[in-house]
Amino acid sequence: MEGRRKELLILGLLKEARGGYVSGESISQTLGISRTAVWKHIQTLRAEGYPIESSSRRGYRLSSTIQPFNAHEIKGLLATECVGRVIHFQRCVDSTNTMAVVLARDGAEEGTVVVADSQSGGRGRLGRRWYSPEGVNIYTSIIFRPPLPPQDAHKFTFLAGISVAETVERYIPERPALKWPNDILAGGRKLGGILTELSSEADRINFIVVGIGLNVNMDIKGLPEEIRDVATSLKEIAGRDIPRAEVTAGLYYSLEKWYKRFLKDGFQVVLERWKDYFGFEGRRIVVKGREVVEGVCMGVDREGALVVTLPSGLSTRVVAGDLEVAD
Amino acid sequence: MEGRRKELLILGLLKEARGGYVSGESISQTLGISRTAVWKHIQTLRAEGYPIESSSRRGYRLSSTIQPFNAHEIKGLLATECVGRVIHFQRCVDSTNTMAVVLARDGAEEGTVVVADSQSGGRGRLGRRWYSPEGVNIYTSIIFRPPLPPQDAHKFTFLAGISVAETVERYIPERPALKWPNDILAGGRKLGGILTELSSEADRINFIVVGIGLNVNMDIKGLPEEIRDVATSLKEIAGRDIPRAEVTAGLYYSLEKWYKRFLKDGFQVVLERWKDYFGFEGRRIVVKGREVVEGVCMGVDREGALVVTLPSGLSTRVVAGDLEVAD
Numbered sequence: 001m002e003g004r005r006k007e008l009l010i011l012g013l014l015k016e017a018r019g020g021y022v023s024g025e026s027i028s029q030t031l032g033i034s035r036t037a038v039w040k041h042i043q044t045l046r047a048e049g050y051p052i053e054s055s056s057r058r059g060y061r062l063s064s065t066i067q068p069f070n071a072h073e074i075k076g077l078l079a080t081e082c083v084g085r086v087i088h089f090q091r092c093v094d095s096t097n098t099m100a101v102v103l104a105r106d107g108a109e110e111g112t113v114v115v116a117d118s119q120s121g122g123r124g125r126l127g128r129r130w131y132s133p134e135g136v137n138i139y140t141s142i143i144f145r146p147p148l149p150p151q152d153a154h155k156f157t158f159l160a161g162i163s164v165a166e167t168v169e170r171y172i173p174e175r176p177a178l179k180w181p182n183d184i185l186a187g188g189r190k191l192g193g194i195l196t197e198l199s200s201e202a203d204r205i206n207f208i209v210v211g212i213g214l215n216v217n218m219d220i221k222g223l224p225e226e227i228r229d230v231a232t233s234l235k236e237i238a239g240r241d242i243p244r245a246e247v248t249a250g251l252y253y254s255l256e257k258w259y260k261r262f263l264k265d266g267f268q269v270v271l272e273r274w275k276d277y278f279g280f281e282g283r284r285i286v287v288k289g290r291e292v293v294e295g296v297c298m299g300v301d302r303e304g305a306l307v308v309t310l311p312s313g314l315s316t317r318v319v320a321g322d323l324e325v326a327d
Numbered sequence: 328m329e330g331r332r333k334e335l336l337i338l339g340l341l342k343e344a345r346g347g348y349v350s351g352e353s354i355s356q357t358l359g360i361s362r363t364a365v366w367k368h369i370q371t372l373r374a375e376g377y378p379i380e381s382s383s384r385r386g387y388r389l390s391s392t393i394q395p396f397n398a399h400e401i402k403g404l405l406a407t408e409c410v411g412r413v414i415h416f417q418r419c420v421d422s423t424n425t426m427a428v429v430l431a432r433d434g435a436e437e438g439t440v441v442v443a444d445s446q447s448g449g450r451g452r453l454g455r456r457w458y459s460p461e462g463v464n465i466y467t468s469i470i471f472r473p474p475l476p477p478q479d480a481h482k483f484t485f486l487a488g489i490s491v492a493e494t495v496e497r498y499i500p501e502r503p504a505l506k507w508p509n510d511i512l513a514g515g516r517k518l519g520g521i522l523t524e525l526s527s528e529a530d531r532i533n534f535i536v537v538g539i540g541l542n543v544n545m546d547i548k549g550l551p552e553e554i555r556d557v558a559t560s561l562k563e564i565a566g567r568d569i570p571r572a573e574v575t576a577g578l579y580y581s582l583e584k585w586y587k588r589f590l591k592d593g594f595q596v597v598l599e600r601w602k603d604y605f606g607f608e609g610r611r612i613v614v615k616g617r618e619v620v621e622g623v624c625m626g627v628d629r630e631g632a633l634v635v636t637l638p639s640g641l642s643t644r645v646v647a648g649d650l651e652v653a654d
Contacts (some may be wrong), residue, residue, distance in 0.1 A: 048571060147617070149646055150477040154529040181530065195528070201452060202481040202523035203508065203647035290474070319476055320530035 006031055007041045008072065011050065014062045025057035066241065069117060073245035074252075082111035082141055083259070084252035090116040090136065095123050097195055097211035100141035104199070104207040110145040110255075115248060122213060125182055131227055136218045136235075138244055141211040142255060144324070146263065150200040153187025153208055153318075155195045155267050157182050158274045160210045160302055161255035164192050165277045167247060168214070172237045175192055178281035179305050180323050185279075189232035191215055207273075210253065217244050271304060280323065297323075332367045333358055334400065338377065339419075341389045345568065350386035350507040352363045373398070374379040393568065396444060399445065400572035401579075409438035410469055410586070411579035419461065422450050424522055424538035426474035427468035431526070437472040438583075439583050443576060449540060452509055452522055457556055460535045463545045463562075463576055467583060468538040475526040480535055481646075482594050484509050484523045485601045485631055487537045489518050490581035493494060495541070507633050509652050511541075516559035518542055539578065599633060616648025624650075 009031055013022050027038045042060060046052050049068030054060050068075055071089035071130040080083050086109065093099050096114040103112060132139055144156065159314075161178045168176055168184070169192065177185045184192035199206040215233035217281030223231060234242045262270050280297045286307060287293045293316060298307040306318040352478050354365045369387055373379050376395030381387050390398065394400055398416035405411050420426050423441040425448075427533070432441060445461030452476040459466055459486040471483065488505045495503055495518065504512045512517035513522055519525060519541040542560035561569045589597050607624045612621045614633060620643060627632040 081431045126531065150480055150525065151525065151529065151646075153477055197533075198477065198527050198529075200477065200480065200524075200525050200527065202484045202525075204453065206524075319478075 003044075005244050006033065006037075006051055007044055008037065008101070010041050011072075012043055012054065014060060016051075017061060019061060019065070021058040021061045021199050023255065025059075027060070033223045038310065051277075053317070059263070067243040067245050069244040069248075073114070074115065074248050076245055077249035079249070079253050080111075083256040084111065084114040084249070088112070088114045090114065091140075092116065092118045092120060094121040095119055096139050096141035097123060097197055097209050100143055100209040100211070101197065101199070104143045104209060105256050108143055110143060112143045113140055113252065115140045115184050120243070121299075123211075124213075125196060130195075130213050131231070132192065133214065133218065135232070137216050138212070138214040138248055138251075140248060140251070141209050142252070144208045144210065144259065146205055146208065148205055149203050149204055150198060152267070153196060153198045153200070153205065154181070154304060155262065155270065157194050158267075159258045159270050160194045160196070160212060160255065162270065162277065163251060164194070164212060164214065164275045166254050168192070168234060168249045170250070171234050171242050171247070174237065178274060178277040180278065180280065180300065181304075181320070186232050186237055190230055191232055191234070214247070215252075216247060218246050267304075268302065271300065271302070273301065274304075280325070283325055284327040285326045286326045287318050289318055289323040289326070293318055293321070294326060330371075333360065333364075334371055337365065337368050338399075341377075341379065341387060342371065342528070344388065346388060346390070346392070348382065348385040348388045350470070352386070354387070370464065385412065394421045394570040395569040397443070397471045401442065401575050403634040404573055404576035406576070406580050407438070407583045409449070411438065411440050411576070413439040415441045417517055419439065419443065419445045419447060420466075422538075423429075423466050423468040424450060424524055424536050427470055427536040427538070427593065428524060428526070431470045431536060435470055437470060439470045440467055442467045450538075451522060451540075457520060457522075458551070459538050459540065462543065464543050464560070465539070465541040465571055465578075467578070468536050469579070469614055471535045471537065471586065472533065473488050473532055473586075475529050475534055477525060477531055478529070479594075480523060480525045481508070481631060482589065482597065483519050483535050483537050483591040485594075486585045486597050487523070487582065488602045489541060489604065490578060490585050491521070491539060493581050494577045495561060496520070498561050498569050498574070501564065503604065505604040505606065507603060507607065508631075510649070513559050513564055517557055518559055533629055538583070541574070541578075543571050543574060564572060564577065576604060593630075595629065597630070598627065601631075602626065607652065610652055611654040613651045614645050614648040615651070616645055617620070620645055620648070621653060 010027055024035050025040050028035050042052055048070045049065045053063040071087040081177050093116040096116050100114045118141045119132035120175035121133035125132040164184050165176045180187050182194040183190055195211040198208045217235040218233040220236050241315055281299045283296045283297050294310050295308040295310040298309055301307050307315055309315050351362050351365050355362050370380055378391045379387055380390040398414040404521045422445040423443050425439045443466045446459035446466050449457035449459035451457040490502045491511050492592055506512050509521040510517055522538040525535045544562040545560040547563050606627045610622045610624050621637050622635040622637040628634055634642055636642050
């Protein structure tokens, strides 16, 4: 822990210098440690993604303003009371949701998050794969412990949807769209997805894990063919690198805000905001779930179920399925 | 596995003799194994609870007709296609539900059960303790993988309730009562309880674990004071020892039957049967959940929520809480 504190002090000195050199000697004196110890701490910071150049004559400098993606950078930007206060940052993890479920089972407190730079077994809805390359995107899972029955669990997918939408629209000129039930689109392509999982008794949730995968700086041209045509990223749209730690901290802020509002004022305020981003009303759609339903999308009802008017003129509710535009 | 087969053959020979002696020599010849091997298999059977007497002159005999409680005895009585086909029998386990959740996460198939002779950390609803002494009761958890959303999970508590009630009423003169949401009573005292837990995505259950604790041969007089006045057991009511393996196999049969009917015909058939056992309609009750509700119990609605008429004359629905009789 003491070593960690020293590393952050060194990082602070380098940041203050704004790209200028700081001599090893002055760091050594300021912190009261040996030149060798300084060098070791620099090595640790480099391993965390900080691009630190060294020159035997002039010392050390942060050679780029690109923000590394790690727990320290996220924490430095965090404006929450609960979400993200405990961060488990992983360079690579099987699946952030799986790790968060294990942590939650072992008693991790509400607001604990897992963030990863890559996933070896990233998951989407219904066990589908979530493409999770390293170094470019955000994969994070948040633990909630709401005093609610399992019937309310799907509402967290809506809550997370508006949190992601609000966060990303600061970085791109166009408005993102939420596709029922769990995707975030931009220009009709997938920008992110949400995977809500829960552990529950029959009438009381033990914990909910909300997993969010968000394509931030992923280069679309280099993608596998089956993904290239359906995916996009913030960088692809904005034409510049987007700081992931900042996006993550912003996302946690939105999640906490909407979670509090949901508990205090109920689901309808969440749903009203969600409808602002829902781009499928009035369109001909096909929903493939336990049955295949085709008709005109009338929006969602008070519980978040999709309402579809069939060719017969009758309406039907769909609680689970994959929505596709048919026209 | 080969040793296991031999043990079961020996057990078969002893059972056929109906309490009479079978000589070690004849067992040795019938199975084509040494006398020492016979003796080793007898030791294993004794460890599983079979009371086998030995006499150097006459051989071995099953000295009691009391049915031991183990996987083999349960399987011998099983009339199901799915529930109980895979049995994890434990002399002692932390909690059968916890073990079943771990097995289910690791991919255990539907119908897999955990049965224990005692629990060191038996759990009831809301993390309460379930008193789980050894050698007398049934503690079992069943894994289901229904193609349903988490909104339907609480229905398994109802399904399990009628399965337990149907099974136990064969052994006692009085009709058991189901207390909303998860207790089985006889003469106003607790005979058993159900703990339903689930793992789910937002719109699809991964698995449900239904845990059942049933007081079978527990001697009430020897109980801790705080339990003595509120608990009962089948033996206490029937005045005789009840064969646990038989009760367990019967319970699995009922569970499978009602699970199939639920999936095929829906929840209302389950609920109608449940109402036959619900003994609180028309009584003054207090329900302590997120709020405290006091009034006259009007039964349950189509979703299994408790309906209470308040002193004002208005009715209210309660989806979770502890029911107590107030008059």
